[in-house]
Amino acid sequence: MAAAKDISIRENDLNGALLASIKLKGKPTNQGQGYCGICNNRRSLSLLPTPLQNFLLCNTCIEDLPSTLSGVLEIDTKKAFATLKSRENKRLNARAAAKRRKQNSVESMAQPYVEIGLAQVFAEAIARDHSISDSVLDLWEATWWNQYEPDDPMIISVLNGQFTEAEAKWMDTFRSDHPDLVWALLNDSVTTDWARALLDSGFNGNIEQVSAALDGGSPKIIARISKLKCNADMIPPGLDSPADCTEPSIPVASAEPEPEPESEEEIALSDYTHEVEAYIDRMTKTAANNV
Numbered sequence: 001m002a003a004a005k006d007i008s009i010r011e012n013d014l015n016g017a018l019l020a021s022i023k024l025k026g027k028p029t030n031q032g033q034g035y036c037g038i039c040n041n042r043r044s045l046s047l048l049p050t051p052l053q054n055f056l057l058c059n060t061c062i063e064d065l066p067s068t069l070s071g072v073l074e075i076d077t078k079k080a081f082a083t084l085k086s087r088e089n090k091r092l093n094a095r096a097a098a099k100r101r102k103q104n105s106v107e108s109m110a111q112p113y114v115e116i117g118l119a120q121v122f123a124e125a126i127a128r129d130h131s132i133s134d135s136v137l138d139l140w141e142a143t144w145w146n147q148y149e150p151d152d153p154m155i156i157s158v159l160n161g162q163f164t165e166a167e168a169k170w171m172d173t174f175r176s177d178h179p180d181l182v183w184a185l186l187n188d189s190v191t192t193d194w195a196r197a198l199l200d201s202g203f204n205g206n207i208e209q210v211s212a213a214l215d216g217g218s219p220k221i222i223a224r225i226s227k228l229k230c231n232a233d234m235i236p237p238g239l240d241s242p243a244d245c246t247e248p249s250i251p252v253a254s255a256e257p258e259p260e261p262e263s264e265e266e267i268a269l270s271d272y273t274h275e276v277e278a279y280i281d282r283m284t285k286t287a288a289n290n291v
Contacts, residue, residue: 009084025049028062036061038068121150125159132158138165144172153186156250167192174199178210180245189243190214194236202230216242 026049034045036058043058061068110123118126122140126133139145139158142165148155154171157163163171163185175182178199184190198219203210209226213219218238223230 028057028059031056119150121159125161129161132161135161135164135166139168142169144169153248153250154182157186160250162186162250174204177205177207180211180214180243183245183247184214184243186248186250187244187246189245190239194239197234197236200231201234201236202228213238214243214245 028046028048031045031047033042034056035042036045037055038057038061041058043060045056045058046062047053048055048057048062057065106124106127109127110120113123113126114120118140122136125136135158139155145155145168150156150159154168154175158165158168171182171185181190181195181198185192185195198210198213201219202223203213203219206226206228209222209228212222216239219235220232220238222228223232223235
């Protein structure tokens with residue numbers, strides 16, 4: 001089942017929106033000709049579903065029933081919003097609890113590696129995903145990255161499995177000249193194949209020309225204007241849109257775990273329980289004891 005999407009709403013967003021979603025529950029039963037209980041015209045009538053089975057209305061008035069009732073009834077949007085807010089809080093609390101459970105589990109699984117000398121951040125990366133352990137340990141054993149902090153986006157990209165140690169080491173070879181290309185790679189704005197082709201074709205070290213290609217310019221046209229000595233067969237095509245070259249904020253961990261979705265029955269039962277509790281709170285002590 002596809003995960004439900006979260007949206008942000010305000011209380012006044014519900015005004016009118018709830019009315020538009022109201023429809024008659026159940027199918028009216030055809031009862032022949034007669035006078036409509038609302039418009040009083042003689043037409044084909046239908047019997048409304050229970051508990052309104054004593055009302056005979058024409059099809060036109062049945063279709064207009066939500067609009068007609070809105071003249072005498074109104075939806076308590078404050079109560080509806082409070083219910084939605086309560087459900088949102090439950091989801092947030094469930095996510096926070098799932099995140100804490102996952103983190104506690106990660107720290108526990110990482111502890112054996114920490115005890116024999118592996119840095120905490122590297123141990124936790126392995127604990128989260130054993131499939132990247134070789135790449136993480138390659139990074140741990142290498143010295144080229146010592147100039148960076150462990151929370152550097154390029155280093156984190158190895159610890160979270162986005163790139164291998166070898167790919168990060170390759171990025172380090174041109175990062176001083178082309179940091180914007182590194183950020184574009186980390187932001188998944190360009191592929192490693194495209195970046196390799198651009199640099200290997202003759203763009204490596206040509207700072208302005210690489211930036212122009214990342215801005216969406218055609219590498220072939222850029223090379224010709226700048227009179228670069230390039231291997232024309234290796235020059236990649238231009239990007240469909242400018243690359244995102246902003247310094248990325250990359251989480252060490254993967255996306256936060258989603259809790260198991262509540263069933264409609266569980267949600268309805270939870271909401272009904274709160275209604276019963278509120279009803280009892282309003283009762284006298286004697287009446288409440290008799291519930």
